Amino acid sequence: MTPRAPFGIAAALLLATACLPPAHADETWPTRPARIIVTYTPGGAADTLGRYAAQALSEATGQQFVVENRPGAGGLIGTEIFARAAPDGYTLGVTSLTSEVINPASLDHEHWPLDPFKDFTHIALLGGPPNVIIADLQLPAQTLKDFVALAKAKPGSFSYGTAGIGSGGQMVAEMLQHLAGFHMTHVPYKGASQAVADVMGHHIQAGSVTLSTAAGQIKGGLVRALAVSTKQRVADFPDLPTLAELGYPDATSMIWFALAGPAGLPPDVTAKINRIVVKSFQSPGMQQRLAPEAIQTEPYTPAEFTAFVQAETKRWAPIARETATAKAN
Numbered sequence: 001m002t003p004r005a006p007f008g009i010a011a012a013l014l015l016a017t018a019c020l021p022p023a024h025a026d027e028t029w030p031t032r033p034a035r036i037i038v039t040y041t042p043g044g045a046a047d048t049l050g051r052y053a054a055q056a057l058s059e060a061t062g063q064q065f066v067v068e069n070r071p072g073a074g075g076l077i078g079t080e081i082f083a084r085a086a087p088d089g090y091t092l093g094v095t096s097l098t099s100e101v102i103n104p105a106s107l108d109h110e111h112w113p114l115d116p117f118k119d120f121t122h123i124a125l126l127g128g129p130p131n132v133i134i135a136d137l138q139l140p141a142q143t144l145k146d147f148v149a150l151a152k153a154k155p156g157s158f159s160y161g162t163a164g165i166g167s168g169g170q171m172v173a174e175m176l177q178h179l180a181g182f183h184m185t186h187v188p189y190k191g192a193s194q195a196v197a198d199v200m201g202h203h204i205q206a207g208s209v210t211l212s213t214a215a216g217q218i219k220g221g222l223v224r225a226l227a228v229s230t231k232q233r234v235a236d237f238p239d240l241p242t243l244a245e246l247g248y249p250d251a252t253s254m255i256w257f258a259l260a261g262p263a264g265l266p267p268d269v270t271a272k273i274n275r276i277v278v279k280s281f282q283s284p285g286m287q288q289r290l291a292p293e294a295i296q297t298e299p300y301t302p303a304e305f306t307a308f309v310q311a312e313t314k315r316w317a318p319i320a321r322e323t324a325t326a327k328a329n
Contacts, residue, residue, distance in 0.1 A: 029089050029269050033064040036259070037093040039078030041071050045212060045295065046257045049126040050094040052289075053259055056280035057273065074166065075099045076112060083119045087264035089273070095120065095260045097128075097253075097316070100309050102166045105317035106324035116313075121265035122306040124277040127290065127297035128256035129210040131172040131229040132240070134196065134218065136205050144226040144246050147206070151182040158184040160206040161195030163213075166320070168255035169195075172229055173208035174319050175251045176243065186323075199223050210255050211237075212293035229253045234294045250315070254296050258305065270302050 036054050040046040047069060054065040070078030075098060082093030100116040114120075133144065141147040151158045162169035165188045177183055184206065189195045192209035199207045200222050207214065211228055218225045218237070227243045228234055229252055243251040259277060261270070278299045280286055290297065300308060 029266075029272065030061050030063040032090065033066060034090040034092065035066045035068050037078045037082045037091065038067055038069050039071055039075040039094065039096075039099065040069065042069050045129055045210065045255070045293070046094050046096060049128070049257050049295070050259075052281070052286065053094075053124075053126060053277050057276055060276040060280075074103060074107075074112075076103075076114075079114060082260070083114055083262050085262050087121070087262045087266070089261065089265060089269040092123070092259055092261050092273070094126070094257055096257045097168045097171070097255060097312065098166055100258070101313050101316050102168075102171060102320045105313070105320040106166055116309060117306075119263050121261040121263055121270055122302055122309060123259045123261055123265075123270055124274045124281075124302070125298050125300045125305050125308060126257045126259055126277070126281065127295050128168075128254040129212045129293050129295050130234070130254050131169055131208055132211040132214055132218070133173070133176070133226045133228075133243075134199055134207045134209065134214050134223040135226055136199055136202050137222070137224055138202055139205060139224075141226075142224075144241070144243075147226055148180045148182055151184060151205075155183060156185070158206065159187050159204040160184045160208055161187045161189055161198055161204045162208050163192035163195065163210075164188045164190065167192075168253070169208040169210070170323065171316050171319055172243075172251055172253055173206075174323050175316075176208075176248060178319065179248050179250060196223065212295070215293070228294075230294065230296065236292070236294065256312075258309075274302050 036050050038047050038050040050067050054067050057065045070081055079093060079099050082091050085091035103112045104116060135141055135147055141150050160173055170186060187204055192213040195207045195209055196214050196217055198204045200217060214223060217223045225240050227246055228240050229243050231252055233242060281297045282299050
């Protein structure tokens with residue numbers, strides 16, 4: 001039997017062990033399955049991008065990353081799940097322009113008690129589809145310029161639909177109205193497809209939705225596309241002008257989604273996840289998969305992504321607050 005070490009020696013060994021620097025999480029993480037919380041229902045861009053990220057992480061690490069859809073309360077239910085989780089890299093979440101910028105700016109603390117710069121660790125921008133402004137075919141407006149002129153000539157008579165209050169589509173439309181000097185009544189739906197259907201059915205004059213949602217109806221000649229919010233024209237829609245080239249560069253945007261974790265996620269874990277996701281999303285194969293929906297991606301580091309969110313907050317928060325104030329009044 002091995003003799004026991006004297007108490008003093010054992011204590012010294014224990015103290016020395018405790019003082020050793022912690023093992024780098026990058027070398028050991030992950031050692032078990034993890035989950036990615038998506039705050040939207042299955043089938044949309046957020047869910048698709050979250051599943052692509054989960055697949056990339058599973059393949060790169062050999063551990064399973066499971067997507068859990070937790071919609072509800074404007075995204076708060078799912079967002080709180082990952083934001084309040086242990087910062088160990090085993091619970092991540094898909095955030096968005098809405099949850100990172102619009103909701104914090106437009107909702108009070110009771111309805112959105114999360115701060116994206118205090119409660120999240122920003123990991124990677126997954127990307128997102130651009131927004132498109134569509135119009136009813138019955139309107140005598142062939143271009144965005146024509147549409148704006150009609151709306152100005154009939155103040156208060158035009159309505160536009162989006163995927164909901166605080167959606168990226170609403171922000172783009174409100175920015176456009178602010179820049180062009182006209183007003184439409186916002187009609188929020190539970191999904192962008194319903195807004196497109198009501199433009200087709202002549203119930204509302206316009207829609208501000210993701211290009212991927214309205215692509216089929218645009219190509220089928222069921223609605224008229226007036227402008228897209230990309231920096232350059234979309235390959236599948238070469239005749240569709242951008243808002244920038246029509247004189248509204250400040251409305252250039254994508255309805256972006258991102259991967260985040262709870263605050264305090266170890267930097268080496270954050271960096272490892274970022275490397276895996278960025279490499280996958282910038283690969284030719286993934287770019288080919290994203291192209292049909294015109295989803296744009298950027299190879300941001302965690303620091304660059306945080307700076308991007310700060311810039312987006314500076315740009316969109318005033319519009320979000322102004323819209324929320326107008327609605328309250």
